[in-house]
Amino acid sequence: MGTIIKRPDIKGDVVHVANDRYGNILVIDDRKHRILSFDSVFEQSKILRRTPHVPVHEYSRAMLLPIAFARPDHITVLGLGAGVVAHGIHRLLPDSQVHVVELRQKVFETARDWFSFPQHERLHVTVADAWHTLETLPVASTAMIVTDLYSADRMSPLQAQRRFIKACARALKPDGWLVLNYHRMPEPDGNLLRELKRQFPCLLTFKSKTNNWVIYGCNRAFDPWQIPDAVLKALEEQLPVGWPALMKKIRVL
Template sequence: MRNYFHLIAVLALFTSAPTMADIIHKERSLYRNILVEENGDLRCLKFDEKTRTSSQSCMYVSKPKELVFNYTKLTFASLLMIDNPQNVLIIGLGGGTLSNVIHQLYPQASIENVEIDPAVIKVARDYFDFIETEKVTAKVQDGRIFIKRAAIKKEQYDWIILDAFNGDYIPEHLLTKEFFDEIKSVLAPNGIIAANTFSSSKLYQHESATYHAVFGDFINVTTEKNSNRIILAGFKAPPTAQEITQRIEKLTPLLSPYNIDIKAISQGMKSTKNNQDWPADTKVLTDQYSPANLLNF
């Protein structure tokens, strides 16, 4: 009898263990190891070959419209702050998920995707249905260099999304006051910045202090489901409660095909006005003081 129960326990262990994902693409680019894994209906882009625990982008093969990551859904809280964006800039492509959804929502909008790694752009095209048109483009360039040149050309963007990761964290030079000043210079008067970052990082306070130093009060968009947060910054004045309600009603049917519950997301929005959760003497990150490699974990 003891052997029988031991056998049952062993079988249960094997049957409950997660299935191994298949690697359908693997390469070493100029910047990183790139893996595309498929586990059943889920296909993911990963940059960390050693642990393979974190994904940069994922899609459901049978339901490519439906968003997988919570942070991508939170990014669309931006649409409660602005109406009908026509010039969109995304720094950090991943699989192109954000670009695709924005294009489908606003087909007349110009969307510029900036990605430092040409291999990532190719993988997005080949494995993640990344849409490119005359309106939707992908440019190989460091995000900060792109912003500097855009400022010289006096470009203006309604919606700037910061979503660049190197596999561990946000690149240091895209976390500083100087960079945010440059971002601010290309933001349209009624535009908004949405930055994907973390609420559990040791850099939380420094990032918050840096955004506040450049943009003043901003909005944190969070959820209890994971440790991501979206920072919404750069807006002149927040919309009224009535405007938020009207936008929720308008956006709900548009966003539901992507599995985005905009009403629930709105409940996770909190302004730093009267809710500053970092010490007043927190050091601002600058080009001379940006110790992301020391503080991010």
């Protein structure tokens, strides 16, 4: 449902409030930005109101980087938040199908009504539990899985479970990519990292300014530093997030 970034002093005006059985959903405007928050302390998502398709947070931008490595025809996004990542993918891949799974109907409605989340036949949102949806995806049915599952104050424990990694690997095509947003780096000797290495021979990482760790996994040897400058330039023209600078922060795990 979107990463949490602690901002105890979130400034601005609350312009919309909704609630459901999971809690509140707040939309807060400051001079330039619109912020999605579930508790007025943590930012779930953030956009510039003038350019809602451009992610603001660095971790959101980093989650788009595999589009420089591959041109997936079908992308599954687990967790919508304000929709900034799915919106960016939709804009970058005009010929691809994007399927978003979001637990909360009112989060989807807020993204649509307040964060310019696009309505398009190539962009489908299912309001459902992410684990149930992932379990039922056919084998090798999607070319990329982007997962960003967070509640008001923490990452969903599901993302740190071996069964979740196995299910993602099963649903991905042989040349597919998994993109995970973690609130901290998995323990080097832990079960999670061992499972990631077992399922994905190629693992890359990105540490954001907010100390989120984005992990990328694929099933083939890959050198991210061989991406031509012309590819990054073209992507920057489509979505100006600083692609060359982001690429420089990628590390092999």
